[in-house]
């Protein structure tokens with residue numbers, strides 16, 4: 334069976350380093366806070382090219398804390414893409430804010446026209462999701478946010494290391510990683526992510542010192558020193574073991590991303606089957622290829638065929654958020670959204686550093702023979 338994800342294989346490749354560091358964390362009793370967390374926060378910030386990175390318990394908490402930190406008017410509306418994991422939307426509601434869904438574009442990213450159509454006097458922020466690892470159109474989004482005085486959060490749970498080639502005012506180019514464009518960027522280190530821990534984990538990144546200090550206190554019971562609580566906060570921290578593991582894995586991330594990009598290039602060039610719609614990619618970006626999502630009619634039939642040929646597939650996501658029971662109460666009519674029409678065709682095929690060349694050849698052949 335060709336696995337969709339093979340974390341065991343990845344572990345075996347880096348086993349000596351991982352085993353050692355787990356032992357070290359135990360030896361040092363550095364379970365919560367401490368040097369491994371500090372080191373990872375420093376390395377992750379430097380990898381992204383951002384001033385501050387703060388470890389938290391998971392990517393959902395990262396979003397929830399980010400929205401809290403921005404002090405948005407209670408009851409105001411936050412723009413959320415219709416195709417994402419529910420965590421993006423949950424964070425809005427849990428902060429006493431209202432979700433306003435917007436559509437996606439042909440790259441599966443938040444549609445900037447749809448953003449503009451849904452902005453009103455009650456809108457306070459936009460959550461951008463770099464879905465599947467493809468960077469969203471940050472230039473346009475930042476322009477809209479500036480025009481309407483909106484805060485921007487980037488949900489980078491699927492896009493560690495993805496970047497945009499950015500043309501500056503002087504005509505020169507720079508490469509800027511996602512998570513560093515808006516007011517705050519959030520990450521998930523859920524095990525299956527491109528940079529995954531061995532349990533839950535997340536991070537919040539920002540270039541704003543004041544925000545970073547406020548967040549650091551909030552996630553640790555409103556304190557910067559033991560028992561000196563300036564306000565009531567909460568507890569959501571990245572633990573030492575996860576930080577130590579992430580520190581090891583961070584060194585490999587760029588190589589893993591290169592491998593994902595190589596596989597994606599092969600799929601894009603070599604899958605030639607009129608029944609399969611391949612993903613569209615914008616120029617001037619570096620894709621993190623967390624997921625390679627195709628569209629195919631009669632998805633179940635295709636997935637059964639793949640399964641019989643020994644290839645695991647996934648669906649991200651089977652139901653666009655506005656159509657979920659959880660969001661019926663919003664009564665927002667999204668029937669015309671592209672995201673709400675195409676969800677029944679989406680299939681994710683295996684991509685990742687675990688795949689061998691023969692397996693990639695086989696996947697391509699099997700899809701082309703469908």
Ligand SMILES: Cc1ncc(COP(=O)(O)O)c(C=O)c1O
Pocket residue numbers: 391392393394417418420421462488490491520521522523533534535
């Ligand atoms: C786009 C997106 N946002 C947020 C999350 C939430 O992250 P976590 O599972 O670490 O809470 C995920 C994880 O699946 C995600 O894919």
